Amino acid sequence: MMRVLAVCLRLLAAFFRLFPLRKRVVFLSRQSKVFPSDFRLLSAHLQEDDPTLEVRIFATDSELSGMLQFALHMFEQLWFASTSRVVVLDGYNPTVCIPRKRQGVFVIQLWHAAGAFKKFGFQSLDTPAGRSTAHAETACMHRNYDIIAAAGPGAIEAYSEAFGYPPSAVIATGLPHIDRLVKRMAEREGSADIRAMNSWLDNGNLNVVYAPTLRRDVDASWLTRAVDGLAEALADAPVNLIVSKHPLTTIDERLLVQHKHVHVLARYSTTSLLSVTDVLVSDYSAISLEAGLVGIPVLFYVPDIEQYRTSPGLNIDPVAHPQHFGSANAADIAAMLMNREEFDVVARRYQAFICSYYAGVDPIGSTRQIARMIDEHLL
Numbered sequence: 177m178m179r180v181l182a183v184c185l186r187l188l189a190a191f192f193r194l195f196p197l198r199k200r201v202v203f204l205s206r207q208s209k210v211f212p213s214d215f216r217l218l219s220a221h222l223q224e225d226d227p228t229l230e231v232r233i234f235a236t237d238s239e240l241s242g243m244l245q246f247a248l249h250m251f252e253q254l255w256f257a258s259t260s261r262v263v264v265l266d267g268y269n270p271t272v273c274i275p276r277k278r279q280g281v282f283v284i285q286l287w288h289a290a291g292a293f294k295k296f297g298f299q300s301l302d303t304p305a306g307r308s309t310a311h312a313e314t315a316c317m318h319r320n321y322d323i324i325a326a327a328g329p330g331a332i333e334a335y336s337e338a339f340g341y342p343p344s345a346v347i348a349t350g351l352p353h354i355d356r357l358v359k360r361m362a363e364r365e366g367s368a369d370i371r372a373m374n375s376w377l378d379n380g381n382l383n384v385v386y387a388p389t390l391r392r393d394v395d396a397s398w399l400t401r402a403v404d405g406l407a408e409a410l411a412d413a414p415v416n417l418i419v420s421k422h423p424l425t426t427i428d429e430r431l432l433v434q435h436k437h438v439h440v441l442a443r444y445s446t447t448s449l450l451s452v453t454d455v456l457v458s459d460y461s462a463i464s465l466e467a468g469l470v471g472i473p474v475l476f477y478v479p480d481i482e483q484y485r486t487s488p489g490l491n492i493d494p495v496a497h498p499q500h501f502g503s504a505n506a507a508d509i510a511a512m513l514m515n516r517e518e519f520d521v522v523a524r525r526y527q528a529f530i531c532s533y534y535a536g537v538d539p540i541g542s543t544r545q546i547a548r549m550i551d552e553h554l555l
Contacts, residue, residue, distance in 0.1 A: 185274045292491045322345075413510060
């Protein structure tokens, strides 16, 4: 099916190139139907600077949700990708990568994550979690980018390998949603509302948010087992264990009855919960990087790290890295949380890592920097 789609995209793109380019910025995503926050924030900034500028955002589910609907959306996105002066992506998009690149079109890969814990793209080819080499060739994976925007310089090497570009093509600009996060945390925005709806957050216990990355194609009970392990280890500790789970994951509700100190706040995103977080426990998720950027200590609970080291692979190994504290054993995480002196040392080391990973990036100037780059290519 991908071969058929590729032929259709090339033929249509050749036809669309007969039409003139427009002074327009188009944002294209195939992560979900929801407009990405980076797109919304950057487009709002562009139109605030120039209300006459035409800006369009398109978002669709990936081909995994159905090839027919995906193909129909792709043809619409192809038109705008072929006739707009600037195209901004947040992941692989066949409408940009498969057809021959049109002269005069500037393409920015605004990768959606705050960094690269897990390997992806060309780094994880032919692993169970990645694509096959044959698929990557057919799909022309990650071709035709002019610039790849990274959240920080610490991600440049990983992005260079994952996208198959030289490091010079990767620019550490930061990301618009990190701008917003830093500003909101400085103003404690959202904290009062969450606390008002959940008064137990102020019971004097340490508010520990557990936010693991989404796992696909694994036993659906993995989250229940992980939470149960942490809950048992923290049973006698003065801790509120708050589970921030992905909408596609499930948890056995009986855990909430068995462990009174465990809470699932499904109505709030993990980013929102950072405003009431004392310590974040994660694994391979980029939320751990975002937490570090706003000064929240992070511990890494990684019961399946041996599997992850193989597939998809790790750019940052939270157990082996000297500035991280990680363990496959929940008891180790609980012991570290309760040892104030050692925990403070771990927290300082992690902050030193964050400062290095994002060195030189203005924590509230990313949107402005990317917008200037776009403006330069609209003329």
